[in-house]
Every structure is written in C-alpha cells, then in structure tokens.
Amino acid sequence: MHAVCVDEPGGPEKMQIRTVPRPEPGPGEVLVRVHATALNRADLLQRRGLYPPPPGESEILGLEVSGTVESVGPGVNGAFVLSQRVMALLCGGGYAEFVCVPEQLLMSAPNNLSLSEAAAVPRPGSPPFSCSRVQEGEVVLVHAGASGVGSAAVQLVRLLGAVPLVTAGTPEKLALAKTLGAAHGFNYREDDFAEGVKQFTQGTDTHLSNELMQNLKYNCVDSSLGRQRSRRDPGLRWRVVLGAERLMFGAGRALGAVRDIRGGAVQGDLLKRLLSKRGQLLCSLLRSRSLQYKAELVSSFSSRVLPHFSGSPVLLRPVIDREFSLEQVSEAHQLMEANGNMGKIILNVINEHLQA
Secondary structure, eight states, X not given: OEEEEESSSSSGGGEEEEEOOOOOOOTTEEEEEEEEEEOXXXXXXXXXXXXXXXTTSOSSOOSEEEEEEEEXXXXXXXXXXXTOEEEEEOSSOOSBSEEEEEGGGEEEOOTTSOHHHHTTSHHHHHHHHHHOOOOTTOEEEESXXXXXXXXXXXXXXXXXXXXXXXXXXXXXXXXXXXXXXXXXXXXTTTSOHHHHHXXXXXXXXXXXXXXXXXXXXTTSOOOEEEEEEOSSOOSOBOEEEEEHHHHHHOOSOOOGGGGGEETTEXXXXXXXXXXXXXXXXXXXXXXXXXXXXXXXXXXXXXXXXXXXXXXXXXXXXXOEEEEEEGGGHHHHHHHHHTTOOSBEEEEESSOGGGOO
8 A cells, every 4th residue: 555654753744645555454553545644733743753653553654544444354253344434543553545443443434524524523522522511601711713623622622612712823723713603713823811711700709710721832822711600619720731752852831830841841839730720730641552442542533523524413523624636645734733724634546436
C-alpha cells in the first residue's frame, strides 16, 4: 500500500509517499480501507520527532480515519460488515491506504456525512467530551475556538446546555465560532479576554465554579475555563485540565492559573493560587491510554454524541477548513503550522467521487 513516511525528523518536506507492507488484521481487529484522514497537532510533533507513538503502534502518522471495512480478523464479533462505512480513533497509521483498527475503536459513519466529513469527527469530538463534565448553565471559555477541537467543543458545550465563550486570533475565526453557538468571542491578540470573561460573568464576586474542557494541541491555546454560579458556595473553584503536548512544549496562551506553566515547568505561585481557589490540576492524555479506556470512550461517544450528527434536527456538524489529496500532505502540514485553518484539515486518500 501507499503511505506517508517520515524519513527523518524535520519539516513538512521530510514526508514522502512510499510503498510499504499492507497490514493484516490480527485477533479482534478490522482492516479499514482508508478514504480520508484528518490532521492533528500531534502529527506535526511526531513528524519533528517530538511525539513518538506508543510502543507497538504504527510509526505512520494519522490519529483518525474514515473509510470502509475491507476485512476482519479472528474473533471479531460481526458488528461491522464488509464495505460498511466506518470511522475510527487511532494511535497511528492514518496517513495510508489501509489501517488495522481494534474493533472497539470503530464507529459507524453517519449516513448524512461524506467520508471526508466523517474523518473530521472522531478525535475533535472525543477528547473534549471525555473530560468535559460540563453541566447545564455553566459558562465555558474555549480557547482556539475555531480550531478542530475548539469548534467541536463549542458545539458540545451548547449541546450540554452550557454557554460557550471563545478566544481566537482573527475576526474571521471569532465569526465562525459564533456561527457554531459561541455567545461571545475575544481576540487574544487585542483583547484582555480574562477581563472580558469576568465582565461576562459579572466579575469574580459572582459565585463561580470552574470546569475545563481542553484544546491540547501544539501551537494552540490549550485550556478552556468554564464557570458556574452557585448561591450556596461563594468561593471560586478551579479545575484545570492540561494535556501531554501542553506540558511537554508549553506552546500557546492560557488563562488564569495556567499562565505560570511554561514548557512543563511550574513557575510562580500557581499551586498557591490553585489552593486558595480550591482548585484542581488535572492532566489528561488519550493516545497512550489503554484500549479499554478508549473503547469505553468510543462507546459512550457513539451512544451519547454521535446521534446528534444525523438526528432531526442536526445539532452537531464537523467543521472542515480545506481538503487535500494525500500527495499534498506537505502543503496541508504547512497550513496547520501557520495557524491558517478554521476547523479540520482533511487528507483524502481516495477521492470522494471514486467511493463505492
């Protein structure tokens, strides 16, 4: 099969399409013919040699795909049939014509979405859903609100009955976030968004409880702060969620307590301030989690969130910035590195008009 290979760590030019052995499904695995995959910031890090896959996982880039079932390995229980349209959460291997996926990490692709659109669903939706705990009535600040994860988070916040606020770096990105349901947006290049959030929530004297969703991608603002008023508790409680990429590389901007984290080192009085506000610092990681954890996440996401992509009315939609062919993978990486995208960037392995 053809796959994107990284000959040596470095820039986008280091990626080349090579012919490599086609994988064969093992026990409990399904072989998927990949129609499309989507870029993630982790792909950029892995290409640079900064974020290797977990032991035993594919060295090929790509953390989510859509496609069709090509064959099944021993022990697959028959929930998926040949040629069925599916999408999957991966540890790697998506930038290729075929990939083997544990049966538990497969999801049926919504019928109303093209396979290119379906490739944009698994990873943006699953991480924020997994750690959100957002409750009805909360106000949630989503940083990088027009990114792939951010645009999904805004919609999920609305779906859960909370009120999303966003930060972004351009008026166009703020406008997109508002079309997705953001109540207000702040240009972090120009606005004091921390002060803006206080004004929106009527200041820190209103009784706030905080909830963080996450946008954990390199080069992005990577934490999101939610606040809820409580008549019984006049305090300010913080739950700060950070991911591996934030802690490793410290890229981007963050709000409040996480301002003092740079490159994985804690500076200043972060812990003191968390303590004074009865805060919690939560670290989240998905790629290297156990198969059981990810299977439970996929199952919960499939039952609770996925129906809203095709229900009546449709409450969730994937946001896609641009589509590239697999041969244009370097150009796609350049676009993401320049922060030029609003929503997901798609690599089409098989052109849509050729799909069966």
